[in-house]
Amino acid sequence: MLMPCSSALLAVLKKCSSIKHLRQFHAQAIASGLLAAADPSPVLARILFAFTALVPAPSLLSSPSGAEASASYASSVFRAIRGPTTFCYNTIIRAHTLLASPSPPSSCSSKCALKLGFAADLFVVNSLVRTNSVCGRAADARRVFDESSCRDVVSFNSMIDCLVKSGDVENARRLFEEMPERDAVSWGTLLAGYAQTNQCDEAIRLFDIMIASGIQPDNVAIVSALSACAQLGEIDRGKKVHAYIRKYKIRIDSFLCCGLVDMYMKCGCIEIAMELFEASPEKNVHTWNALLVGLGMHGYGHSSLDYFSKMVFSGLRPDGVSILGVLVGCSHAGLIREASEIFDKMESVYGVVRELKHYGCMADLLARAGLVKEAEDMIHKMPMRGDIFVWGGLLGGCKIHGNVETAEKAARNVMELCPEDGGAYSIMANIYTSVNRWNDVVKTRRSLSASAAKKSPGCSMIKLNGISHEFLSTDSWHPEIEEVYFVLHLIGQHQQEGWY
Secondary structure, eight states: OOOHHHHHHHHHHTTOOSHHHHHHHHHHHHHTTTTOSSOOHHHHHHHHHHHHHHOOOGGGSSSHHHHHHHHHHHHHHHHTSSSOOHHHHHHHHHHHHHHTOSSOGGGTHHHHHHHTTGGGOHHHHHHHHHHHHHTTOHHHHHHHHHHOSOOOHHHHHHHHHHHHHTTOHHHHHHHHHHOSSOOHHHHHHHHHHHHHTTOHHHHHHHHHHHHHTTOOOOHHHHHHHHHHHHHHTOHHHHHHHHHHHHHTTOOOOHHHHHHHHHHHHHTTOHHHHHHHHHHOSOOOHHHHHHHHHHHHHTTOHHHHHHHHHHHHHTTOOOOHHHHHHHHHHHHHHTOHHHHHHHHHHTTTTSOOOOOHHHHHHHHHHHHHTTOHHHHHHHHHTOSSOOOHHHHHHHHHHHHHHTOHHHHHHHHHHHHHHOTTBOHHHHHHHHHHHHTTOHHHHHHHHHHHHHSSOBOOOOEEEEEETTEEEEEETTOOOSTTHHHHHHHHHHHHHHHHHHHO
16 A cells, blocks of 8 residues: 555656656655655656656657666666566666667666566566667577576567577577467568578578468568568569569558569669559658669669659658669769759758768769869868768769879778778779870789789679579689680670671
């Protein structure tokens, strides 16, 4: 039973509308001696619960230190509770999860929870695994999971999700195989892990096993499969996934639409992607971005500008990816004025902070158009140091227009930023060759040979009769390489005959 004074406290507690009010209430209760009752734990438990209801999202806190201070306060309230119940443990765990605190309760309260027998309480165990996962502490999450005497499908799913987010997909798969039962979330989480770590063949195989097992995939699993198909350029497999969506009349929400548009765009089916986008009643910023990046990637500069205008007109605020997609499209189409106008308005009109990727795109656009001096001036005015893409964009433009002096500056920066990349050496050798500076050509090639840098070989891929064939520069390992070179020789002869 609550003491009368406690009842009065709770009445006041319900009126607290912010963390600041809650702290003031708590301080006044301590100062007035109202918490000096025989057992203040019930009131403290209510304070802790009120804290979780009032805590703002981490993004709304003024600084990371604000989140840490709030987490510290919640922990101090929890420690003052005598004999905390399951409700108290779940509440403190939820507080740390909401704050995404880098110092979750694992170091103290989770150990206490396990020692006091809460390892058999599913709610506590699942909450602890989830909290440690959110805070990036996979080892602590795994310890809680392993020490628990009671686990359900949620426990396994939370642990698999934690392992996937930490990049340990191999152990996530092992745990997946150990599960006594699996649901769509189990499959979808592991599929997402494979797709996000570029293990795309494995992602597609797992999706096929899932379908063959009679498990209906959720949208996470479907989008992960589509992403894997997109990365591999497997348009036929991607179309099969789309056919599955149609067959089972799965509602295409903005998330699923984004996956479909991205897959068809990356596989070169521009018209299908645009039709899907237009037909979708739900479009968020990610859906628009999939379209804008796809159009930009394929050089549809004017179309990307048109859709960007439609996006802004619809009331959606573009983000950095939206702007980048349009800038890439303008770069391929040579739309200097339009790109410069959007770039200039990024922060003042669209509220998007310029990042290195945006500067890199503009450097490439200006330099390719022959505005090498303007590109160099922009780089020197940047608020941060240029990265390899910024200087690489400038270097590429210098190669096209033979600007040797600026190319040397750009190449020095590229070599400094990425010493192991031999591409800059090769470009400089080509530039020196174009202006007949043969001594510099020899020096550059010697420098490349003496350094640890390597030039990444060119690569091409073609798919015939369902089989993908990959060819690397100077590679002779393809089983039909002699036939390939024979046909290339015939094509070369045919071209020469045409010239004469």
